[in-house]
Amino acid sequence: xxxxxxxxxxxxxxxxxxxxxxxxxxxxxxxxxxxxxxxxxxxxxxxxxxxxxxxxxxxxxxxxxxxxxxxxxxxxxxxxxxxxxxxxxxxxxxxxxxxxxxxxxxxxxxxxxxxxxxxxxxxxxxxxxxxxxxxxxxxxxxxxxxxxxxxxxxxxxxxxxxxxxxxxxxxxxxxxxxxxxxxxxxxxxxxxxxxxxxxxxxxxxxxxxxxxxxxxxxxxxxxxxxxxxxxxxxxxxxxxxxxxxxxxxxxxxxxxxxxxxxxxxxxxxxxxxxxxxxxxxxxxxxxxxxxxxxxxxxxxxxxxxxxxxxxxxxxxxxxxxxxxxxxxxxxxxxxxxxxxxxxxxxxxxxxxxxxxxxxxxxxxxxxxxxxxxxxxxxxxxxxxxxxxxxxxxxxxxxxxxxxxxxxxxxxxxxxx
Amino acid sequence: xxxxxxxxxxxxxxxxxxxxxxxxxxxxxxxxxxxxxxxxxxxxxxxxxxxxxxxxxxxxxxxxxxxxxxxxxxxxxxxxxxxxxxxxxxxxxxxxxxxxxxxxxxxxxxxxxxxxxxxxxxxxxxxxxxxxxxxxxxxxxxxxxxxxxxxxxxxxxxxxxxxxxxxxxxxxxxxxxxxxxxxxxxxxxxxxxxxxxxxxxxxxxxxxxxxxxxxxxxxxxxxxxxxxxxxxxxxxxxxxxxxxxxxxxxxxxxxxxxxxxxxxxxxxxxxxxxxxxxxxxxxxxxxxxxxxxxxxxxxxxxxxxxxxxxxxxxxxxxxxxxxxxxxxxxxxxxxxxxxxxxxxxxxxxxxxxxxxxxxxxxxxxxxxxxxxxxxxxxxxxxxxxxxxxxxxxxxxxxxxxxxxxxxxxxxxxxxx
Numbered sequence: 001x002x003x004x005x006x007x008x009x010x011x012x013x014x015x016x017x018x019x020x021x022x023x024x025x026x027x028x029x030x031x032x033x034x035x036x037x038x039x040x041x042x043x044x045x046x047x048x049x050x051x052x053x054x055x056x057x058x059x060x061x062x063x064x065x066x067x068x069x070x071x072x073x074x075x076x077x078x079x080x081x082x083x084x085x086x087x088x089x090x091x092x093x094x095x096x097x098x099x100x101x102x103x104x105x106x107x108x109x110x111x112x113x114x115x116x117x118x119x120x121x122x123x124x125x126x127x128x129x130x131x132x133x134x135x136x137x138x139x140x141x142x143x144x145x146x147x148x149x150x151x152x153x154x155x156x157x158x159x160x161x162x163x164x165x166x167x168x169x170x171x172x173x174x175x176x177x178x179x180x181x182x183x184x185x186x187x188x189x190x191x192x193x194x195x196x197x198x199x200x201x202x203x204x205x206x207x208x209x210x211x212x213x214x215x216x217x218x219x220x221x222x223x224x225x226x227x228x229x230x231x232x233x234x235x236x237x238x239x240x241x242x243x244x245x246x247x248x249x250x251x252x253x254x255x256x257x258x259x260x261x262x263x264x265x266x267x268x269x270x271x272x273x274x275x276x277x278x279x280x281x282x283x284x285x286x287x288x289x290x291x292x293x294x295x296x297x298x299x300x301x302x303x304x305x306x307x308x309x310x311x312x313x314x315x316x317x318x319x320x321x322x323x324x325x326x327x328x329x330x331x332x333x334x335x336x337x338x339x340x341x342x343x344x345x346x347x348x349x350x351x352x353x354x355x356x357x358x359x360x361x362x363x364x365x366x367x368x369x370x371x372x373x374x375x376x377x378x379x380x381x382x383x384x385x386x387x388x389x390x391x392x393x394x395x396x397x398x399x400x401x402x403x404x405x406x407x408x409x410x411x412x413x414x415x416x
Numbered sequence: 417x418x419x420x421x422x423x424x425x426x427x428x429x430x431x432x433x434x435x436x437x438x439x440x441x442x443x444x445x446x447x448x449x450x451x452x453x454x455x456x457x458x459x460x461x462x463x464x465x466x467x468x469x470x471x472x473x474x475x476x477x478x479x480x481x482x483x484x485x486x487x488x489x490x491x492x493x494x495x496x497x498x499x500x501x502x503x504x505x506x507x508x509x510x511x512x513x514x515x516x517x518x519x520x521x522x523x524x525x526x527x528x529x530x531x532x533x534x535x536x537x538x539x540x541x542x543x544x545x546x547x548x549x550x551x552x553x554x555x556x557x558x559x560x561x562x563x564x565x566x567x568x569x570x571x572x573x574x575x576x577x578x579x580x581x582x583x584x585x586x587x588x589x590x591x592x593x594x595x596x597x598x599x600x601x602x603x604x605x606x607x608x609x610x611x612x613x614x615x616x617x618x619x620x621x622x623x624x625x626x627x628x629x630x631x632x633x634x635x636x637x638x639x640x641x642x643x644x645x646x647x648x649x650x651x652x653x654x655x656x657x658x659x660x661x662x663x664x665x666x667x668x669x670x671x672x673x674x675x676x677x678x679x680x681x682x683x684x685x686x687x688x689x690x691x692x693x694x695x696x697x698x699x700x701x702x703x704x705x706x707x708x709x710x711x712x713x714x715x716x717x718x719x720x721x722x723x724x725x726x727x728x729x730x731x732x733x734x735x736x737x738x739x740x741x742x743x744x745x746x747x748x749x750x751x752x753x754x755x756x757x758x759x760x761x762x763x764x765x766x767x768x769x770x771x772x773x774x775x776x777x778x779x780x781x782x783x784x785x786x787x788x789x790x791x792x793x794x795x796x797x798x799x800x801x802x803x804x805x806x807x808x809x810x811x812x813x814x815x816x817x818x819x820x821x822x823x824x825x826x827x828x829x830x831x832x
Contacts, residue, residue: 008456011628012628012630012639013439013440013443013456014443014452014453014454014455014456015443015444015447015452015453015628015639015641016439016440016441016442016443016444016445016446016447016453017444017630017639018440018630019435019436019437019440020435020436020439020440021435023429023432023436023458024429024432024434024435024436025432026432027429027430027431027432028431028432028433029432030432031431031432036430036431037430037431037432038430038460039430039457039458039459039460039465040424040429040430040456040457040458041455041456041457041458042439042455042456042457042458043455044454044455049455071607071629071631072607072608072611109606113608113609113612115608115611115612116608132807133807154631155812156807156808156812156816159807159809159812160807190525191487191488192488192529192531192532193529195488195531196529196531212427212428212431213487214428214433214434215487215570223431223433225431278722284704284705284707284708284709284713285701285702285703285704285705285706285707285708285720285722286701286705287701288700288701288704288705288722289700289701289702289704289705289814290701291700291701292700292701292722292724292774292814293700293810293811293814295775295776295777295810296777297700297724298724298725301724302724302725302728303721303722303723303724303725303728303732304701304721304722304724305719305720305721305722306694306701306704306708306719306720306721306722307719308708308713308714308717308718308719308720309714309718309719309762312718312719312762316719316761345732346725346728359711360711361711361712391548391549391572391575391576392572393575394709394711395709396571396572396575398705398708398709400572
């Protein structure tokens with residue numbers, strides 16, 4: 001049990017309607033128990049395609065996990081394909097039917113419709129893992145030492161099935177090789193220069209350690225993945241390599257353990273007992289969301305404001321009307337006054353502000369789409385910067401700017 | 417030119433580190449010009465795997481688009497695989513090199529490193545589409561009437577390449593069948609009941625119209641996709657089917673054109689000239705972000721507050737200290753007072769508030785993880801609801817609650 005293959009079934013993914021987040025979650029959970037996903041197939045909801053893909057998947061790995069195609073509606077054909085592929089038949093499973101009935105009754109739907117009853121039909125040789133948060137059951141088929149799980153497609157049904165049932169089952173059934181991953185985050189050095197700088201070190205890495213470069217905004221994440229039989233040995237081995245790497249990179253390293261920049265910031269703020277607040281215009285809440293997405297963030301994040309209308313910046317944050325008139329609302333001066341007002345309103349050590357034009361329409365004052373000013377205020381010192389990114393779409397713009405602001409803040413705090 | 421196959425190359429996707437958003441974007445852009453994505457392969461960055469997958473892809477479609485695997489670092493092998501697959505060789509392309517030089521000089525990096533120079537090497541028979549926002553060029557190979565594009569993996573480089581260069585090129589080169597899509601959004605009716613209700617209508621649909629059910633939260637989106645030679649005919653045909661469908665669904669229909677709930681809300685608010693504001697605790701800015709993600713939202717969204725710390729709810733929103741002490745901060749009463757304070761602060765017709773425990777840690781007052789109260793206030797009327805979703809992870813919780821609040825608001829506005 002080393003390699004897994006994922007199959008995402010659903011026309012809504014192929015049509016560009018829905019982003020496939022299940023594969024990401026499953027891959028990351030499997031990685032933790034040492035199972036590597038070698039390929040992902042995203043296919044349409046057709047019996048022949050599903051059967052063909054199951055065949056190809058089992059040539060690439062011992063474990064296949066499919067998501068999607070198990071709902072109660074007409075366009076779901078996975079179960080039929082599964083039964084045909086494994087030369088099995090579909091029959092009503094009493095336990096599953098009772099589970100389904102209870103599930104629906106708890107939700108006040110006592111009318112078990114024929115279509116829902118069909119969901120309790122499963123291949124006769126399958127083992128069912130009951131779905132606690134939906135009506136489609138999860139089925140496991142086993143053949144010649146190979147394993148196939150078939151899950152529904154709804155992300156919040158997939159997550160508990162994987163985490164609470166499938167992962168523990170796999171861990172118990174197989175004795176798996178251990179995987180250890182560490183990420184070193186580097187800023188202020190272009191990827192190509194970085195690659196040259198650490199080339200010798202990279203070439204000398206042991207065979208069981210793989211290195212990847214993952215650029216995220218202006219940061220490059222170096223991911224070391226080690227695999228082997230002994231957990232403690234791998235940890236020491238990777239630690240040793242990182243200790244050799246660090247002197248080569250000097251001040252460019254901003255973190256050696258946490259991965260996401262908001263988690264890195266959380267580490268720093270918690271350690272230094274600093275509080276933070278946000279005042280966002282063009283990022284529209286993304287910055288607040290990114291900070292509050294970290295568990296425990298209520299310890300340092302006291303609050304934020306999204307004063308979208310200019311008059312609200314003036315009224316709530318005390319931005320001066322004259323400043324707006326003289327410099328326009330998308331300006332260095334307004335960003336700075338917003339940060340000051342925000343720091344005062346929320347009484348925090350640090351405050352962050354953004355003001356800009358996310359597009360696609362031009363700003364009130366005709367400022368160019370993609371222009372943004374942001375201020376980082378730490379106690380009584382502040383830095384205001386400008387970004388110009390006309391090529392980003394609205395949501396990407398909000399995300400990129402928020403990432404950049406947090407990144408810069410981490411940079412400033414680390415340099416202190 | 418009818419079917420396309422996408423190949424996503426990159427270990428960062430397979431390892432669960434990065435979510436593949438490129439495929440979603442490309443699929444949706446291709447759909448607009450009538451090209452359907454029949455399959456997506458997500459594979460690792462290995463020459464043999466890439467070559468094998470290119471072969472499989474060309475069996476499934478005439479157009480193959482790969483993303484990823486074109487950076488300047490050691491783990492990128494796509495270009496080699498491409499040249500080998502097409503029996504070509506790689507050589508320096510002067511035009512691409514000059515473009516690269518100018519690109520780097522504009523960014524103040526006059527030191528063209530050997531590694532970056534390598535990026536100007538392309539298969540000799542390829543047509544290069546220059547990348548305006550990165551250093552890896554986009555290459556097009558043509559063979560026996562089949563087309564292969566190879567793009568870098570960074571989303572904000574992919575988007576302009578697809579939108580500004582590849583789509584117009586394909587549109588000009590081929591005369592493509594027209595596609596027309598409409599989405600009917602339905603609430604308050606379970607998917608299985610819905611399927612029964614419209615079964616006869618569904619079975620009578622013409623062969624060139626396909627129907628999909630896409631559940632999103634408590635809403636079900638019915639997507640009709642029609643294909644044919646004449647745009648005007650398709651529009652009329654789909655419109656006719658929708659007019660037959662609507663009487664079957666009555667009040668359950670909330671929208672027949674826009675897709676995302678925040679866009680549906682935007683339609684309603686703009687039409688009725690209503691303004692809105694938000695006060696979020698447990699959703700931490702997600703609600704604000706969702707509303708401001710809609711272009712033109714500044715016309716109706718006046719602002720939002722994320723009063724994360726309890727004392728900020730009291731100070732800025734005027735929530736009474738006694739209410740908090742008596743009912744705890746995660747309560748119907750506090751949600752209601754937050755909405756009132758928010759409406760007053762931002763002077764809007766509508767205000768939304770959320771207070772809850774996103775987990776994984778318990779709330780200050782020991783309230784259960786997954787509990788949330790939210791208030792929707794429209795002028796002087798308000799509704800407060802409770803949700804309990806202990807199974808959702810923190811980010812999913814923030815997203816799901818925000819979707820639900822907007823959905824409910826749309827429901828209330830439509831019912832008025």
